[in-house]
Amino acid sequence: MIVENKKKVLVIGVIGADVHAVGNKILYHAFTEAGFEVVNLGVMVSQEEYIAAAIESAADAIVVSSLYGQGELDCRGMRQKCDEAGLKGIPLVVGGNIVIGKQKFEEVEKRFKDMGFDRAFPPGTAPETTIEALRELLHMDGEQV
């Protein structure tokens, strides 16, 4: 095994028929700034594209954004596909306006966790919060990335 002291790799993008590009760019810069290696797939990303990119880049986590309310539909089955593609246990994180209407976020979060997502974030989450959660998920506590 090659001993590597490499940066943690994140695959990010906006899922489904969603073209909201601004938040995606902000996250790209925030994650890069925080010391992650970021593979940014941009907007209108399919589940398969996240998975293909994660395989090639040996990603440590996949961060899914959804801003147009259809996130729940778009994210369905993603965990199973990851398992199928050999990415068993890869952390999946989702955030944005992931559902339509005013719903209690605890319920929304529970639904996404049931789908196999490790973390779900409500609208208005600061990048720092996500970064903190990623550090925790990837066991980077105290580690300087």
Added chain:
Amino acid sequence: MKTVLLIDFGSTYTKLTAVDVDNETLLGTAAAYTTVQTDINDGLKAGLAALNKKTGHSTYDECYTCSSAAGGLRMVTSGLVPELTGEAARLASLGAGAKVVGVYAFQLTEDDLQDIQDSNPDIFLLVGGTDGGNTECILHNARMLASIKPTFPVVIAGNRTAARQCQRILEGCDVYVCPNVMPKFGVLKIEETQKQIREIFLNRIIQAKGLSKATELLSDIMMPTPSAVLQAMELLAQGCDGEPGIGELVAVDVGGATTDVYSVADGMPEHMNTVYKGLPEPYAKRTVEGDIGMRYSIQGIVDAAGIDRVSRLSGLTCQRAEELIADLKEHTDKVPNGDPELEALDFALASLAIEEAVTRHAGTIEETYTMMGQTFVQEGKNLTKVQQIVVTGGSLIHTARTEQIAAFAQYSPKKPASLRPKQADVWVDRTYILAAMGLLSQHYPKTALRIMKKELEFYGNSEQADSRRRVSETASGSAEPVAHG
């Protein structure tokens, strides 16, 4: 007067071209059967005798050679994800002028190894993983390859973290390490690998195929023929110091067994509301359709287009078309030679071959509606703005209907998703000089470019040809519904 001889050892014909570089003129061309089974020089001498008769010369100051004889440059590739490093490996090999006889993705299996041994490639291209990305797959594949003790050279162009380890695993084999063909996600970097492939071709494969005998007589073989054509097309499009090119172009060579398509164009999305998906493709891109050809691969054209369209375009009944096609499959050297039925059939087949091959080469666009309104998703190259089409191949050269056939390379409202050129001029290479000019361009780019501009027959706008075609077909009653708008 300085004369240069350019030789292309093709799989069937050895083609010779003589030029006068001082006066930038073509002195003559000639062809003879390639004699790779016996002594390649036999065919060469016969061709040379014919050429000398035409040019009145018996010696030439310089000589350059390319070859696709003895099967050309046969390659097998293996990558990780088929659409990513798998595709990068395939594009790299095609652009280097190879005939890709096997494409593998993910981990190689024992069955794959058996197939690889059976196909016995000239070069194996081993890739996988972005730099710092997945190493598992390429290391596994290196170990699998090592287990069969490959006699063919292996080029490693994958994840740089694993490259040296792969090299060690394959110790004892002929191994070359190149930079990763996809160092970062979505970044294609294939030039170094292509250079390496070409070098191996020159140093090793030419010898192994008995082609080096010819070099004793004349000169070294410089590159595989498709690579020479691609270089000629790049030069024709981009121009060189002191001579402008004709701009972005698409070139199609319809052969007996395969159809080659080249595009020298950027092809990125035109509008802000278009999202690009997939691997960005090379500026100078080559694809080969192994199942689309006028004789050996005639069935592939019928399979792709359907016998109905062959019948409609040729004006023959389906039954008659099928009979003739069956006969051509048997007699692959048959040419129309004035026979009206065969001429009509070849017209239909060549048109459909061009349509299918260019459709596969060009990118696609898909319209979707999002919460933000209408959006387009583009995959592959957008060639709609390309204004030049270059065509060659027997079926296009020996017919008066070249323009009409070439029109099938263009955009059609019936296939609106296919991003083919919307309005283009047609250039015809009637004297088969493209490969020769690619060779000449290595030392005399300006001369090669000027000769191409002079010798390629310019047909103006194929849009006009298209409307003429429409009229003639409607008049003859064999019209296929209007294909272009």
